[in-house]
Amino acid sequence: MIQLRQPYVLFLGDAPDQLAAKTADGIARWRPDLCVGQLRLPDCKADIGLPDMTLEKARAAGAQTLIAGVANRGGIVSEAWRDTLLQAVDLGFDIASGLHGRLSAIPGLKERASAQGTALHDVRYSDRSFPIASGAKRSGKRLLTVGTDCSVGKMFTALAIEREMQTRGVKATFRASGQTGIFIAGEGLCVDAIISDFIAGAAEVLSPNNEADHWDLVEGQGSLFHASYAGVSLGLLHGSQPDALVLCHDPDRDHMRGLPTYGLPAIDACIRLNESCGRLTNPACRTVGIAVNTSKRSEDNALDLLETLEQQTGLPCVDPMRQGAGRLVDALPL
């Protein structure tokens, strides 16, 4: 599993717009205490509202890892970043990247990091091996966010539930299965980067044995109804052994993400399939609520939709962004 030294300095590079800094924005939103500042190149068009810092100042403020969480065309490590990244390593920073391109593609960076004893983390890739899943029941409680589709708020929902539980004094840990989640949690694994024989085994490693009243809040991936990624979703579901599922849904999609000819599944079919498959490794698995991304709707329209869906399903339906995750946590057997 990837583990990052904290706190961070968030490197925004030469981000062409605010959206390119989405990952850094998510880190600053959920873990402001872990971010000493932002580092921007002269032509950077993004600003996530943290203090601007030089590498030296960030280091003096205690930052251990530089996060290159910025998106750019092609997902490569930009030439324009080279000097900054080399200098960061010289100053003793670890570097963590969520890009498709590997950090080791920067000439000299790997050697310099090796000489300095600092780590380069390409969080999209998995270089370590995992066990075959044993299916053995683990102690502690687990909740998994599942989806009708990709990118419907599964990470956001798991984090909102973690925040609500911690506010209530419930022992809870967010477990990251994707790159932004890993930056936020400081550890985790990109489950879609694992060799397929080991998906469920990696998911077992992600939420290990814990105290009986502790909740792991596992970030889901993809959807059992996504023709490209369902295998990842099923392995993560089996290995997570969830007691509780929260179904995440975007009501304003015409089709499955990336698949123009595939419509979205019905909510009840999605609940049924996830519960049925989840019960293989945890017979107690059940859906406790639905998290709906209503960001494209007015407040009134959103609340109407949530009420209608609640009547249809008999489950608490909330938009955690508007309303928080309180009613989802209320529905859990704490």
Added chain:
Amino acid sequence: MIQLRQPYVLFLGDAPDQLAAKTADGIARWRPDLCVGQLRLPDCKADIGLPDMTLEKARAAGAQTLIAGVANRGGIVSEAWRDTLLQAVDLGFDIASGLHGRLSAIPGLKERASAQGTALHDVRYSDRSFPIASGAKRSGKRLLTVGTDCSVGKMFTALAIEREMQTRGVKATFRASGQTGIFIAGEGLCVDAIISDFIAGAAEVLSPNNEADHWDLVEGQGSLFHASYAGVSLGLLHGSQPDALVLCHDPDRDHMRGLPTYGLPAIDACIRLNESCGRLTNPACRTVGIAVNTSKRSEDNALDLLETLEQQTGLPCVDPMRQGAGRLVDALPL
């Protein structure tokens, strides 16, 4: 996709018993015409009934690839094989291995192969990248063998159906998704070795567009009910877009393979889940029959069991080893 030059010489090494040569045995059973002979070290205890040959003789007989399909403790490439494999490369053979250990672990072998221009195939590993599945419907017909568990006869059943179809003059191609299957087909991919994001995409590559009346007979892997491997099975199911499923079953297991506390799924639940998931990418997907491995039973007992199961399910139930695959092929919309 892996592609092997044919014909083969089958290397049995220092196999400690007949069972260690199971893979070679499977190749010789299904593709006798592709095997010029067997090559055994002095202390080999296995014999698959092919002419014994030296490397030189096998080469003279036209063999292009040496298959190291023998199992040994730990799955490593044995020290005792080193001289033979080096010599094989010098004589111009490609080498294909189904072991866990990589051929490149043999000192000097990679360099020698590179100099000779011959290929080393570690078929358990996938070094090439595959596309994300598009879900786009492909032309041609597809049958996938699925299972209640691992190792219940999915490869055997797909091959038996291919043989029966070819006997009847139906256009049919066995598509290999595991190592022994790849040796038999001469091409294919180990779907459990693919990065999990690309499972369904790799399965799409495995059975490409074809003539409308051509059948791809795709070798299934694992089971949707196997807590370790179900993600592989689901990705393969989605990417294969099968028109027809044949469920493979071993009626004499106490528990799922490798999982002592997991019982086998009910046949009807297994059919239901596979059909329901299969219909995501091919709405016409349906189960046409059941292939039962009755090898642990007497003939009478086996036939009774098949008849009972046939009454329960309303589907043709056969043991392809005892009875051939004729009734399964009869059930297809040819």
